[in-house]
Each structure stands twice: as C-alpha cells, then as structure tokens.
Amino acid sequence: MQRIRWQLLVLVLVVLLLLAFPFYVAQPFLQRTMILVVMWSVLGLAWNILGGYAGQVSFGHAIFFGLGAYTSTYLFTEWGISPWLGMFVGAGVAVLVSIVIGWPSFRLVGHYFAIATIAAGEIFAVIFRNWKAVGGAVGIYLPIIRGDRLIDYQFQEFKAGYYYIILAMLALIVLVTYRLERTRMGYYLKAIREDSEAARSLGINITRYKLYAMMISAAFTAIVGTFYAQFVLYISPNTVFALAISIQMALVAILGGTGTLLGPIIGAAVLIPMAEYTRVYLAGRAGGLHLVVYGLLIMLISVYQPAGLMGIYREWQHKRAARGMVNDSLPVATAEGGADDAVA
Amino acid sequence: MLRVQSIEVRYDEVPALHDVSIDVREGEIVAVIGSNGAGKTTLLRAISGMRPPARGEIFLDDTPLHTLKTHQISALGVAHVPEGRGIFARQSVLRNLYLGAFLRSDREREETLERVFDLFPRLAERRNQSAGTLSGGEQQMLAIARGLMARPRILMLDEPSLGLMPKLVDLIFELVQRINQEDGITILLVEQNVRESLEIAHRAYVLETGRVVLSGSGEDLLHNEQVQRAYLGM
Numbered sequence: 001m002q003r004i005r006w007q008l009l010v011l012v013l014v015v016l017l018l019l020a021f022p023f024y025v026a027q028p029f030l031q032r033t034m035i036l037v038v039m040w041s042v043l044g045l046a047w048n049i050l051g052g053y054a055g056q057v058s059f060g061h062a063i064f065f066g067l068g069a070y071t072s073t074y075l076f077t078e079w080g081i082s083p084w085l086g087m088f089v090g091a092g093v094a095v096l097v098s099i100v101i102g103w104p105s106f107r108l109v110g111h112y113f114a115i116a117t118i119a120a121g122e123i124f125a126v127i128f129r130n131w132k133a134v135g136g137a138v139g140i141y142l143p144i145i146r147g148d149r150l151i152d153y154q155f156q157e158f159k160a161g162y163y164y165i166i167l168a169m170l171a172l173i174v175l176v177t178y179r180l181e182r183t184r185m186g187y188y189l190k191a192i193r194e195d196s197e198a199a200r201s202l203g204i205n206i207t208r209y210k211l212y213a214m215m216i217s218a219a220f221t222a223i224v225g226t227f228y229a230q231f232v233l234y235i236s237p238n239t240v241f242a243l244a245i246s247i248q249m250a251l252v253a254i255l256g257g258t259g260t261l262l263g264p265i266i267g268a269a270v271l272i273p274m275a276e277y278t279r280v281y282l283a284g285r286a287g288g289l290h291l292v293v294y295g296l297l298i299m300l301i302s303v304y305q306p307a308g309l310m311g312i313y314r315e316w317q318h319k320r321a322a323r324g325m326v327n328d329s330l331p332v333a334t335a336e337g338g339a340d341d342a343v344a
Numbered sequence: 345m346l347r348v349q350s351i352e353v354r355y356d357e358v359p360a361l362h363d364v365s366i367d368v369r370e371g372e373i374v375a376v377i378g379s380n381g382a383g384k385t386t387l388l389r390a391i392s393g394m395r396p397p398a399r400g401e402i403f404l405d406d407t408p409l410h411t412l413k414t415h416q417i418s419a420l421g422v423a424h425v426p427e428g429r430g431i432f433a434r435q436s437v438l439r440n441l442y443l444g445a446f447l448r449s450d451r452e453r454e455e456t457l458e459r460v461f462d463l464f465p466r467l468a469e470r471r472n473q474s475a476g477t478l479s480g481g482e483q484q485m486l487a488i489a490r491g492l493m494a495r496p497r498i499l500m501l502d503e504p505s506l507g508l509m510p511k512l513v514d515l516i517f518e519l520v521q522r523i524n525q526e527d528g529i530t531i532l533l534v535e536q537n538v539r540e541s542l543e544i545a546h547r548a549y550v551l552e553t554g555r556v557v558l559s560g561s562g563e564d565l566l567h568n569e570q571v572q573r574a575y576l577g578m
Contacts, residue, residue, distance in 0.1 A: 191432055191443050198430030201392060203418035203446045203494060 018167060022160035029280070031159055035231070037272045038166045039224060044252035044264025045173045046220035051250060052258035053186060054213040055193030059246045060101070060117030063124045064094040064218040066241035068225025070128065073140050073235055083153040087226040094222035095215045102214040106207050109196075118243065125241040139236025142229065153230045162231050169227065170265075173220050177261050189213055193259070221249075251294060255301060257310025266309050271297075345370045345530060346391070346422075346498055351400030351410070353383075353390050360386045361554045363400070368498065373524050373531045375541040375562065377575065378551035384534040385427055387551070388500050391532075392424040393417045404498075419447055421497035427506065429487040433476030437467055440475050440486055444493030452495065459527070460489045463519060481512040485519075492523065498530040499523065505537045513537060517544055538575040542566040 021034060043065070051057050071093050072086025081089075105116040129137045145152045148161060155161030180186040188209050191199040200206050229235045248271075256267025271294075278290040305311045346368040353361040361383045368374045376384050389395040391402055393414040402409040409417050418424070423444075432440050441460065445453040461468035464485045470478060475486060484504055491499050501520065505513040521544045524531050535541040542548055545562035550571065558570065565571050572578040 187435070187439060187443060188446070190435065194432045194434060195430055197394070198426060198432070199443070200394070200414045201418065201424045201426055201430065202444055202490070203415050204443075205413075205415040 022163055028159065029276075031163065033273055033276045035159075035163050035166055036276065037268050038163070038170050039227065039231075040248070040252050040268035040272050041265040042166065042169050042173050042224050043221060043249045044256065044268050045170075045177055045261075046217050046224070047249040048253045048258060048260075048264050049177065049180065049220075050210075050213045050217040052253055052260070052263070053180065053189040053193065054210050055189075055259075056106070056210055056213070057114045057250065058117040058214075058217075059114055059243070059250060060119075060121035061217070061221050061249045062121050062241050062243065062245035063097065063101070064221035065225040065228070065245055065249075066124060066128065066235075066237070067094045067097060068222025069229040069235045069240045070134060070140075070225075071222070072226040073142060073229045074134055077140060077142065082151070083226055083230055084151070087223055090226050091219040091222045094218040094225075098214045098218035099211060102211050103207075106210050117246075121241070121243060121246055125237050125243075128237040128241055135236070137237060139234060139239070142233040142235075144233065154233075162227075166224075166227055169220075169223060174261065174265075176216070176220075181261065185209065185212065190259070251298065255297060255308055257308030260308075260310045263308050263310040270309070345405060346532070347401075347403045348387070348391065349401045349403070351390055351397035351402065353386050353395055354398050355386075355395075359398075359554060361390065361397075364551070364554070364556055365400075366549050366556065366559075368530060368532055370530055371524075371528060372546045373520070373533060373544055373562075375533045375535055375545035375548040376551055377535055377538045377541055377548060379536065379575075381553070382551040383554040384551055385502055386554075388424060388426075388502050388532070388534055391417075391500065392422060394424075418494065421495075422500065423491040423494045423496035423498070424500045425487045425491040425502060425504065427502035429483050431475045431483055431486055431490070434474060436472050437475055437478070437486060438471040440490055441467070441471075441493050444490035445495075447494060453493070456493050456495055460492055463492075463522065464489050481508050481515075484508060484512075484516060488516075488519070488523075492527075492529070496529060498532060500532045500534075502534050503536060504533070505535065505540070513540065517541075520544065538571070539566070542571075 022031060025031060025034070043061075047058065047061055068087070068090035071090035072083045075081040075086040075089060076083050101117070101120050105113055105120070108116055128134060134140065144156065145154045146156050148155045148158045150161065153165075188199065188204050191202070191204065192206050192209060196206050225240060228240065252267040252271055253264040254267070255271055256265065257263030274293060275290040278293065301308060307314070348364060348366045350363045350365050351361060352359055352363060364383070364387060366374070366376065366387075376387060378384050386395060390397050391409065393409065393412055393416070397410055400410070404420055404422065407420060409420070409422070432443065435443075441457060442453065445456060448456065466482055467486060467489055470482065475483065478486060488501065488504060491501075504516050504520065508516065517540045520531060520533065523529050533541055533545065542562040542565050548559065548562050548565050549556050550558035550565065558565065558568065560568070
C-alpha cells in the first residue's frame with residue numbers, strides 16, 4: 001500500500017513539474033528542445049505499439065507522419081479547413097494506408113517486414129516529391145497567423161502553447177498504452193511477439209491483431225505529423241517523409257526499451273537533447289555528428305543491453321528487491337506479479 | 345467426427361504425406377505412431393491449417409477444414425498442442441492459460457480454469473510463476489492445459505511425452521486418458537512412445553515415410569507382429 005502511495009506522489013510531482021515547465025524555463029532553445037523531447041516521446045510510444053508490443057519492427061513510420069502533416073496542411077492552405085479538423089482527417093488517411101501496407105506485408109516475418117516498410121516509405125517520399133499539386137519537392141509553407149489563439153493551432157508569441165498541445169498528446173498515448181498493457185489485446189500482442197505460431201494455434205487471428213496495432217500506431221503518428229507542420233510551419237517530402245524520421249522513431253523506442261510504457265519516453269529524453277546539442281555546438285562543422293553518436297548507441301545497446309535503458313533499470317530494481325527480501329522480507333516482486341495477473 | 349481423406353502435403357514440392365486418410369470418431373483416443381520423419385507432425389499441422397494440404401480433404405463432421413485458416417479451425421473446436429509445447433516463456437502460467445481461452449467468455453474461462461487446476465494441481469501452485477521457469481514436465485502439462493482452456497471438441501497432442509522422464513511419461517498418459525474419459529474430449533495423439541500410446545488408444549494408425557501402412561485397434565496393433573518387431577523391439 002505504502003509503495004503505491006509513494007508512486008502516486010512521484011506521479012503527481014512529475015505531472016506538476018511538466019505542467020509548470022514553461023514558467024520556470026524561459027530560454028527559447030530549452031523550450032524548443034523540451035517540445036521536441038515530448039514530441040519524440042509520443043512518436044516513440046506510437047512506434048512502440050506496433051514495434052514493441054506486437055514485435056513488428058517498422059522503418060516506414062515516416063509515411064504516417066508525412067500523411068498527417070500533408071493532409072492537414074493541404075486542407076488548411078487550399079480549403080481553409082482548420083488543422084484541428086485536418087488532424088483527424090490525416091489520422092484517418094494514415095489508418096487507411098496502414099491497412100493497405102499492413103495487409104500484404106504482415107505475411108512477411110522478421111527482417112523482411114522491416115525491409116518492406118523501408119521500401120514503402122521510399123515510395124511515398126518519391127510520390128510526394130513529384131506530386132505538383134502538393135508542392136512537389138519544394139513542399140508547402142503554412143501562412144503565419146498571429147494572435148496565438150488555440151483555435152488557429154499556431155503560437156507566435158506564447159510558444160508554450162505548442163508545448164501544452166504536445167503534452168496533452170503524450171498524456172493520451174500514455175493512457176492508451178497503459179490500458180493496452182492491461183487488456184486482452186495487449187496480451188495477444190505479446191503472445192504474437194513471443195511465438196506467433198503458438199498464438200495462431202490458440203485461435204488468435206494474428207494478422208488482425210497486428211493490423212489493429214498498426215492502425216493505432218499510424219493514427220498517433222499522423223496526429224504528431226500535423227503538430228509538426230503547425231510547429232515548424234513548413235513541410236516538404238525531404239523533411240516529413242524522410243527515412244531519418246522512421247529510424248529515429250524506432251531508435252527512441254529501442255534505446256529506452258521496447259514493449260514498455262516508460263522506455264520510449266526515457267529514450268527520447270536522452271536522445272533528443274543529445275541530438276539538439278551536438279547540432280547547435282557543431283553547427284556547420286560536423287553536421288552529421290549526431291548520426292555517428294546514434295550509430296554508436298545502437299551498437300552499444302544491441303551488444304550490452306538489448307532491453308534498453310529500461311532493462312538496466314529493471315536489473316537494478318531486481319537486485320534491490322532481492323536485497324529487500326533478505327532484510328525485511330518486503331514482498332516487492334510478488335506484489336508486482338500479483339497486480340499483473342489480477343487484471344485480465 | 346474428424347475425417348482426413350487422402351491428403352497430400354508438400355514442403356517445397358517435396359511431399360511429406362502421400363494419400364493419407366484417417367478417421368477419428370467422437371469420444372475416441374486415436375493414436376498415430378511412427379518414427380522420426382514419418383509425417384506425424386505434418387499430419388497435425390495439416391489438420392490445424394498451418395500447412396494446408398495440396399490435395400485431399402479434411403472434414404470436421406460436415407465442415408471442410410482444408411479451406412479454412414488456423415484461427416477459424418481452432419474456433420470450430422480443434423485444439424492443437426504443438427511439439428515443443430509452444431508456451432509463452434516470459435508470461436505467467438495463468439496468463440498462458442488465459443491465452444488458451446481466447447475464444448471463451450470470462451465465465452466459461454473461470455469454470456474451465458477450475459477443472460484444469462483440478463487435473464493439474466502443480467499448475468495451480470505455480471500460477472503466478474513465469475512459464476519459462478517450469479520444469480519440462482510442468483511445461484508439457486501447461487501446454488496440454490492451455491489446449492483444454494479452449495474447451496475443444498478434439499484435442500490434438502504432438503508428442504506430449506517427448507523428453508520427459510519415465511515417471512512423468514506415465515503421468516501424462518494417465519492424464520490424457522482422464523481428459524478423454526471424464527471430460528468426453530476426443531483425442532488425436534501423435535507419439536513415438538508406441539507401447540504406452542497403444543495401451544490407451546482405442547484405435548491407431550502406423551505412419552511410415554508419409555504413408556499409412558497399418559491401422560487397427562490399439563489392442564490389435566500392440567500384438568501385431570510387424571509393430572512388435574519395428575517399434576517394440578521384440
């Protein structure tokens with residue numbers, strides 16, 4: 001009981017700190033970095049639903065990101081439809097496309113699925129580069145709207161407006177992931193990841209559940225795509241349909257720990273500031289240096305800790321729990337296991 | 345109840361089963377025996393839809409199975425306990441069992457769970473342990489129990505005695521017999537353990553290099569000279 005109360009206290013504290021962030025950190029660079037950290041947390045968590053829980057590693061998520069950005073931007077610049085509405089249309093488009101891509105490629109397993117998603121991502125980049133109606137390779141500039149009204153989805157003076165929007169998205173996807181971990185669907189996805197043959201023999205329609213995971217993942221990615229367009233006010237195939245976006249989404253989740261709720265958030269909190277700082281300090285001289293660091297990180301993780309930073313945390317927790325059992329026989333591990341099984 | 349009619353199954357054009365026909369009647373234990381590579385596992389995989397036959401037909405009562413997908417076949421009441429058990433090692437025993445009840449309501453699931461724990465008290469004791477920490481025998485029990493959780497009409501077991509010590513082998517066969525008698529579940533058993541299988545089977549088929557070479561009642565085959573020479577070392 002005390003443990004739960006303590007956890008709740010930490011949670012409330014973290015939420016308050018996050019909410020108050022723009023008030024105690026005023027420096028624009030830090031605010032921007034923070035927005036990016038939260039944005040990549042959402043993207044990592046979205047990727048994690050398919051790549052972590054269902055175990056289907058995708059390197060094509062830029063497709064959904066780009067579709068979200070392009071749909072809302074096109075609807076706004078051409079027809080004056082609010083990006084808030086466009087955001088949901090974009091999510092719908094991304095979900096439809098995810099079905100079209102997922103249906104045939106879920107027949108492929110392991111590496112071949114990953115390769116198929118890379119190919120699909122490149123196809124979309126090429127299409128949008130040559131599609132004149134949506135600006136071709138040049139892309140689309142969004143008109144600046146002053147006044148900082150929430151309804152416009154733009155904030156020129158009060159940048160923290162963006163922060164609160166993306167923070168709300170983070171809260172939503174954390175909630176969805178938290179629920180997913182405790183519902184039947186979450187367990188089916190884990191079963192599919194562990195042994196898809198056995199899952200199939202139990203009557204689980206594995207293609208259907210992988211598709212569900214991909215649809216949820218695509219919808220969230222597209223919503224963040226709209227956010228990105230409104231935040232940067234310029235989109236082009238080379239920025240929103242870039243393979244680098246797909247890779248970074250995967251990397252954030254893998255570094256933090258796939259198939260966990262906190263993993264992608266931790267991954268983003270480590271990776272994004274690192275990327276931003278190297279970009280700023282080495283600007284112009286060694287622009288690609290953060291990619292070198294990424295490469296090194298991938299190698300280190302895959303060799304030493306495939307479970308990511310969350311894996312390191314869990315090992316530490318287990319060691320502590322083991323010591324606790326000896327000292328005052330606090331059944332920490334049992335309480336955890338029991339809670340896991342109580343909700344089916 | 346289950347009719348397999350002259351099926352042929354191929355792996356990359358190489359046939360693994362030629363013209364195999366078997367028949368399983370309601371309430372029976374039917375054993376399919378044979379050595380390694382005879383096609384026993386392939387037969388079960390063909391029935392459960394994981395390796396659909398290139399030729400021939402499979403019926404459950406009057407429903408054709410050979411055109412259905414694995415998850416549809418399992419929804420019709422055919423449970424397949426694969427060789428090597430296929431348990432989810434990183435999830436708890438209880439979670440594994442719940443996954444077996446994928447197609448059942450919560451109430452049915454809890455009822456079946458009670459019965460399963462009655463048959464396998466060891467699993468009840470270890471319900472919160474992760475399945476990967478169970479012994480080989482316990483894992484086999486879990487695999488069978490998980491098959492039962494779907495409340496199948498027919499339970500197909502692929503080498504349940506594989507790699508177990510003799511005492512546990514006896515226990516597994518005894519449990520299979522109890523499931524058949526007490527729960528009225530039809531059983532299709534694939535085994536290399538010829539003697540024990542024939543002792544509990546009502547009827548049996550002998551499979552050799554993808555063909556049925558002998559069939560008859562368990563009793564008859566146990567005393568068949570050919571079987572005794574080839575499989576029982578007499």
